[in-house]
Amino acid sequence: MSRKVVISKTAERKLEELFEYLIEKWSIKLKKDFVEKLDSSIEIIKNQPEIFPESKKGKSLRKCVITKQTTLYYRYNSKRINIVTLFDTRQNPNKLTKEI
Structure with a gap:
């Protein structure tokens, strides 16, 4: 089953x-390379959303490392993949709590 991907503001x-x-x-x-990695990761999430680990930052929140500097956080159900945020891992981790 293919889930619909919804990207938050x-x-x-x-x-x-x-x-x-x-x-x-x-x-x-470099941007094009990043987009390819992002697209590939989203395809994996669509097909196997449980493959990436749960995050300790929020309930039912999962994280997918796109590059060592960028992590994608998402939630999912049977119909949708909700991309919550992308986070630059070089930032203060406390900033992530405000975004989710």
């Missing part, structure tokens, strides 16, 4: 900021 904003940063500070190729 917070995750959408964080993704836009990340894309801008990658293009401005690095390159379009």
Whole structure:
């Protein structure tokens, strides 16, 4: 069964900021590589949402490491995958609590 992927406003904003940063500070190729990793991870989540570990940060929240700097947090049920936020692991971890 294929679940619908829903991206929260917070995750959408964080993704836009990340894309801008990658293009401005690095390159379009690096952004493209990141998008491929993100798409691949979302496909895995759609097909096997329980494959990634539960996070200690929130109830029924799971985390998927996209790169060593970026982690995607999500919740799921039988019909939907809710992408809650993307988190830059170089930040203070307490900031994550405010986003979820």
